[in-house]
Structure formats: C-alpha cells, structure tokens
Amino acid sequence: MFYFEDDKKENCLFVTIPKEIKYDFEFLASISELMKKAQELSCKEIRVSYENKAVNFSKMSAGYLYNTLRFLARKRNVFLRKPLYQVFNEKVQHSGGEKFRKIDLEKEALSPIQQCYQISGDNEVERTVQILVEFILEHNLILENAKEFLITTIGEIFSNAFNHSDEKEVFFMYDIEFRKPDIFLVINVTDYGKTIIHNVQNYQREMYGLEMESTECIRWAFGKGNTTRRGSGGYGLPTLVNYINEIQGELLIFSGDTIYTLGKEERLFSSEGNFSGTSVTMRIPLFNTNSAFMYDERRNKIVSIDLDKI
Amino acid sequence: MKEILIKNYIAGDTAVSYEDGKKCQYDIVKSVEQGEKIILDFSGIDYVITAFLNPVIGDLILEKGDGVMKFIGIKNANESIIKKIKLVRDGALVKREDLEE
Numbered sequence: 001m002f003y004f005e006d007d008k009k010e011n012c013l014f015v016t017i018p019k020e021i022k023y024d025f026e027f028l029a030s031i032s033e034l035m036k037k038a039q040e041l042s043c044k045e046i047r048v049s050y051e052n053k054a055v056n057f058s059k060m061s062a063g064y065l066y067n068t069l070r071f072l073a074r075k076r077n078v079f080l081r082k083p084l085y086q087v088f089n090e091k092v093q094h095s096g097g098e099k100f101r102k103i104d105l106e107k108e109a110l111s112p113i114q115q116c117y118q119i120s121g122d123n124e125v126e127r128t129v130q131i132l133v134e135f136i137l138e139h140n141l142i143l144e145n146a147k148e149f150l151i152t153t154i155g156e157i158f159s160n161a162f163n164h165s166d167e168k169e170v171f172f173m174y175d176i177e178f179r180k181p182d183i184f185l186v187i188n189v190t191d192y193g194k195t196i197i198h199n200v201q202n203y204q205r206e207m208y209g210l211e212m213e214s215t216e217c218i219r220w221a222f223g224k225g226n227t228t229r230r231g232s233g234g235y236g237l238p239t240l241v242n243y244i245n246e247i248q249g250e251l252l253i254f255s256g257d258t259i260y261t262l263g264k265e266e267r268l269f270s271s272e273g274n275f276s277g278t279s280v281t282m283r284i285p286l287f288n289t290n291s292a293f294m295y296d297e298r299r300n301k302i303v304s305i306d307l308d309k310i
Numbered sequence: 311m312k313e314i315l316i317k318n319y320i321a322g323d324t325a326v327s328y329e330d331g332k333k334c335q336y337d338i339v340k341s342v343e344q345g346e347k348i349i350l351d352f353s354g355i356d357y358v359i360t361a362f363l364n365p366v367i368g369d370l371i372l373e374k375g376d377g378v379m380k381f382i383g384i385k386n387a388n389e390s391i392i393k394k395i396k397l398v399r400d401g402a403l404v405k406r407e408d409l410e411e
C-alpha cells in the first residue's frame with residue numbers, strides 16, 4: 001500500500017501514500033512497515049508524499065496516520081507534501097483529553113473531521129469513558145447494560161495501555177461507521193510504548209528461561225490470570241473478549257509484529273512489519289438501519305427512527 | 311471491625327484505576343495487620359474493572375495468604391462487582407497455590 005524508498009546518503013526515508021486509504025488490515029500493515037523502516041534505517045528525516053493529488057483518506061485512517069507521524073516526529077524530522085498537510089489539517093483535529101466534549105451524533109460524528117485526543121492520567125480516562133457512556137446510553141438501541149459494557153471494555157483498554165506500555169500519554173479516537181445496514185461506534189486507543197510481545201517475552205525469559213514466539217505471547221496474554229505484573233492481574237483482556245463476544249462486536253489488537261482480530265471468527269497472525277506499540281480498536285454495533293432507523297446517505301444524515309421499532 | 315468506603319478512594323461511581331486500588335489496599339493492610347476485620351463497602355459504586363480490584367483483592371491474597379479472606383467482608387456490591395471480585399479472588403488463590411508449591 002505505502003511505497004518506500006530510502007536515501008542512505010541523505011539519511012532520509014521517502015514514503016509515498018496511495019490515492020485512497022481505508023482503515024483496514026492492509027493499512028495497518030503499511031503503518032507497521034513504516035515504523036519498522038524508520039527504526040531500521042535510523043533515518044533523520046521522513047518525507048511523506050502522495051501517489052495522486054486527490055488523496056482520499058477515511059477519517060480514522062487519516063487520524064491514525066497523523067498520530068503515527070507525530071510519534072515518529074518525536075525523534076526525527078517529518079515533512080509532508082502540501083496537499084497531505086492540507087488533508088491532515090482539514091480531516092484531523094488533535095487535542096488533549098481535557099478537550100473531549102459530549103458527542104453530538106448529528107454534528108460531530110457525521111462530520112468529515114477525525115478528532116484525536118491525547119489522554120493522560122486517570123481523570124482524563126474517567127472523563128472520556130463517562131462521555132462515551134452518555135453517548136451510548138442516548139443513542140444505542142442494541143446494547144443491553146451499555147454502561148457496564150463500556151466502562152469495563154474501555155476501562156480495561158485504557159488501564160492496559162497505561163499500566164503496561166510505560167507511557168504517560170495514549171491516543172484516543174472514535175468514529176461512527178456506516179456499514180449497511182448497521183451503524184457502529186468505533187473506538188481506537190493507541191500507545192507507542194512497550195508492546196504485549198515485549199512484556200510477555202521478557203517475563204517468560206526472566207521467570208522460566210523460555211523464548212516465546214510473538215503469536216504465542218498474544219495467546220498467553222489472553223489466558224485468564226496470565227499477567228506480566230508481579231502480583232494479581234491478567235483478567236482485563238479475557239474480560240474484554242467476553243464482552244465483545246456477547247454483543248457480537250469486533251476487536252482488533254495490533255501489538256509489535258502481531259495482529260489479533262475477533263469478529264465472526266478469532267484470528268491471530270504475524271504482520272508485515274513491527275508496530276512500535278499497541279493499538280486496540282473496538283467496533284460496537286449501535287443500530288440496525290433495516291429494523292429501526294432511517295439514514296439518508298446522500299445528505300449524510302439520520303432522518304428518523306420509527307416509533308414502533310424502538 | 312472497620313468499614314472502608316470504596317467511594318472515598320475514587321471520584322464518581324466507577325472504580326477503574328489501579329493506583330486508586332493501591333491506596334485502598336494500603337489502608338486494608340494497615341488494619342488487617344492489627345488483626346482488625348474489614349468491611350469493604352461498595353455503596354455508591356456502580357462499576358469496577360479488574361485493574362482496581364487487582365491490588366484490593368488479588369494482591370492482598372497473594373501477599374497475605376488465603377487466611378486474609380476471613381478478615382475481609384464485602385457490603386453493598388452489585389452482582390457485576392461481585393462477579394469481578396470472584397474472578398480476581400479465584401485467580402489469586404490459584405496463583406497463591408502455585409507459589410506455595
């Protein structure tokens with residue numbers, strides 16, 4: 001998907017972005033390849049260009065790519081060709097967690113702008129979860145015990161991100177996704193710290209002198225009571241999986257060089273490159289438009305909900 | 311007997327922080343070491359996640375042994391909280407057995 005070229009003399013990595021990007025496995029694999037190349041080449045500069053001026057990014061992919069480039073820019077210079085800079089400028093708004101406000105489905109969630117938040121500390125986590133809970137309680141027609149569901153799932157995701165990555169800040173994004181006939185709330189939490197693989201491999205090596213494969217590490221991390229902490233733990237991931245299964249949602253975890261997905265089926269596989277951190281995406285079904293809900297695709301607007309279908 | 315109100319360690323009705331759990335555990339240990347029975351009162355708490363319960367229940371059992379359970383009572387916890395307490399307690403008991411072997 002992304003095209004890479006490096007100039008060793010200039011110590012520079014050139015990245016070409018395709019015309020269209022969707023938030024999918026191929027995109028995530030490209031992100032991991034980008035991070036791998038940036039690390040391997042220890043380049044001082046990354047120049048990001050495009051295949052075609054008319055770049056078309058989905059909101060979530062624009063936000064994700066922007067976050068990744070911001071992360072890479074911590075240690076090197078990152079330059080974007082002008083239309084790309086414009087795309088990010090138009091599509092992605094970045095702010096601290098304290099700016100996260102009540103979600104207005106009509107005004108915000110359907111807008112073309114992807115909001116990204118940098119969350120730090122327990123207060124911002126609690127606030128974020130609370131706002132999402134309010135949103136779900138107002139708009140959800142499918143989830144039972146929505147509050148319990150969200151607090152547990154998002155709470156466990158944030159808790160893992162802060163307690164295992166050794167990072168003080170994590171990135172958070174959400175989107176409302178239309179996949180006929182269903183509407184989903186998509187939530188992504190990404191940290192650029194220690195990966196699940198790194199932590200499990202270290203733990204296994206130190207405790208039992210074992211060398212573990214990446215996919216084995218993820219499988220181990222999902223086992224009830226398995227934790228790299230010295231003490232009680234290891235219930236967050238299995239609890240998350242149980243809740244996602246209950247609502248027939250989807251879960252995607254990308255950590256190091258391994259991707260785990262849970263949807264119609266559970267899959268675990270090696271990715272093309274190495275993602276320097278852990279990214280968790282959760283897709284929660286909100287409505288089924290066939291049964292209750294009228295969505296005008298042309299106007300990108302929710303029209304009505306039938307009284308007898310609620 | 312001493313009552314520990316979980317609400318005093320968190321803001322709102324949701325216990326999601328490991329750090330808050332650690333603070334609570336510190337107070338529990340202080341009392342238990344004096345041979346005092348503790349009642350953990352969950353009134354006003356609607357939701358917890360396992361990260362909060364790990365220090366409060368799990369680490370306590372791992373550090374003090376399963377005998378500590380005689381000194382801990384639970385009050386005003388809803389069904390979902392009890393389910394999670396059981397999950398963390400049972401996991402800690404298994405780990406404790408492994409440690410003793």
